[in-house]
Amino acid sequence: ETGVTQSPTHLIKTRGQQVTLRCSSQSGHNTVSWYQQALGQGPQFIFQYYREEENGRGNFPPRFSGLQFPNYSSELNVNALELDDSALYLCASSSPNQPQHFGDGTRLSIL
Amino acid sequence: GDSVTQMEGPVTLSEEAFLTINCTYTATGYPSLFWYVQYPGEGLQLLLKATKADDKGSNKGFEATYRKETTSFHLEKGSVQVSDSAVYFCALTSANTGNQFYFGTGTSLTVIP
Numbered sequence: 150e151t152g153v154t155q156s157p158t159h160l161i162k163t164r165g166q167q168v169t170l171r172c173s174s175q176s177g178h179n180t181v182s183w184y185q186q187a188l189g190q191g192p193q194f195i196f197q198y199y200r201e202e203e204n205g206r207g208n209f210p211p212r213f214s215g216l217q218f219p220n221y222s223s224e225l226n227v228n229a230l231e232l233d234d235s236a237l238y239l240c241a242s243s244s245p246n247q248p249q250h251f252g253d254g255t256r257l258s259i260l
Numbered sequence: 261g262d263s264v265t266q267m268e269g270p271v272t273l274s275e276e277a278f279l280t281i282n283c284t285y286t287a288t289g290y291p292s293l294f295w296y297v298q299y300p301g302e303g304l305q306l307l308l309k310a311t312k313a314d315d316k317g318s319n320k321g322f323e324a325t326y327r328k329e330t331t332s333f334h335l336e337k338g339s340v341q342v343s344d345s346a347v348y349f350c351a352l353t354s355a356n357t358g359n360q361f362y363f364g365t366g367t368s369l370t371v372i373p
Contacts, residue, residue, distance in 0.1 A: 153303075178336070189361035191349055192304070205360050223355060239303055241361075248294060251303035 153242050153252035161258045162230050170225040170255045171242030173188070180204070181223040182249060183215060184239040198223055229231055235259045262287045262357050264350050273340055273371050278353030281335040281367045283324075283350035291354035293317075293326055293333040298347045298366070307335075307348070340371045 154173045162168050180199045184192035194207035198217035211244050212228040221242070227234060235258050241249035267282040285291065292311040296304040308317030313328035322337045335349060350364040 154301075161311075180359075182362075184363075189366075191365045192361075194360045194362070197360060207360070241304075245359065246305045248309055250306070251296075253303040 153240055153250050153254050155238075155240050155252035157255060158228070158253070159256045159260060163260050164229045164230055164232060166230050167226065167228045168230060168257065170227075170238050170240075171241075172223045172225070172252060174221045174223065174240075174242030175250050178242035178244055178250070179221050180243045180245060181217055181221065182243070183223070183225045184241065185209070185234075186237040186239055186254070187234070195225070209237075230259050232259050261361050262289075262291065262352060262354065264352055264362055264364040266348075266367050268365070268367070270368040270370060271312050273369070275342055275371055276339045277331050277371075279335070279337040279340045279344075279369070281348055281350075281369070283333045283335065283364060285331050285350075285352050286354065287331075287352060287354060289354045289356035291352040291357070293324070294351045294353070294361075295322070295324055295333070296349045296351060296363075298349065300346075305309050316369055318362060340369070342371045343344050345369055361371065 182196045182197040186192045194229040196206040197204045201217045217223045237254040241251045243249045263286045271292040294309045295307040297307045310317040310326035316325045347366045353361045
C-alpha cells in the first residue's frame with residue numbers, strides 16, 4: 150500500500166511569486182486535505198477536496214487554491230507569495246469519516 | 261466553533277517516567293478524537309483515536325479515554341522511552357466540522373536517558 154507522497158520536499162521562493170505543491174493520495178482514498186503548519190504551531194486547515202470538488206475551506210485568502218484530479222491526486226497553488234506563507238504544507242488523504250493519513254510535507258521558504 | 265486546547269510544553273521526562281499530556285475540546289456535536297505524533301522532519305502519524313464517549317484508544321503503550329463529561333482526551337503512557345521524543349497533537353473532527361480536522365498547538369516531549 151503506497152502512502153501519501155508530496156513533492157517537492159523543500160522549496161525556496163521570493164515574495165510575489167507563485168508556487169504549486171503536489172500530493173499523491175494513499176491508494177483507495179478519495180479525499181485530500183491541505184494544511185499549513187507554521188513553525189511551532191499545529192496544522193491549520195486550508196481546504197479539502199472530495200471527488201474533485203472543494204468540500205470545505207478554512208480561513209485562507211483566495212490566493213490559496215487547489216485542484217483534485219480523477220486519480221485523486223491534488224495540487225495546492227499559492228499566488229502572490231508573502232513572507233508569512235513560509236511554513237510546512239501538509240497533505241492528508243482519507244476515505245470519508247476515516248482518520249487522515251499525512252505525507253511528510255513540503256517545506257516552503259519565502260525570501 | 262469547534263476547537264482543541266492542549267497543555268503547553270515543552271515537556272522533559274526521564275526514561276521510564278509516567279507521561280500525561282492534557283487535551284480538552286469544545287464541540288457542538290459528537291466529535292471523533294485523535295492523537296497524532298510528529299517526529300522531526302516528518303509529517304503527522306496517527307497514534308490513536310476514539311470515536312464516541314468512554315472509548316479508549318490505545319497504541320504502542322499510549323492510551324487516551326474520551327471523556328464527554330469533562331470534554332477531555334488526555335494522552336498517557338506508563339513508561340516513556342527516548343524514542344517517544346516527538347511533538348504530540350490532539351485533534352478532533354465531526355460532521356459539524358465538515359470532517360475538517362482541528363488540531364491543538366502541539367506538545368513537544370523530550371525523553372532523556
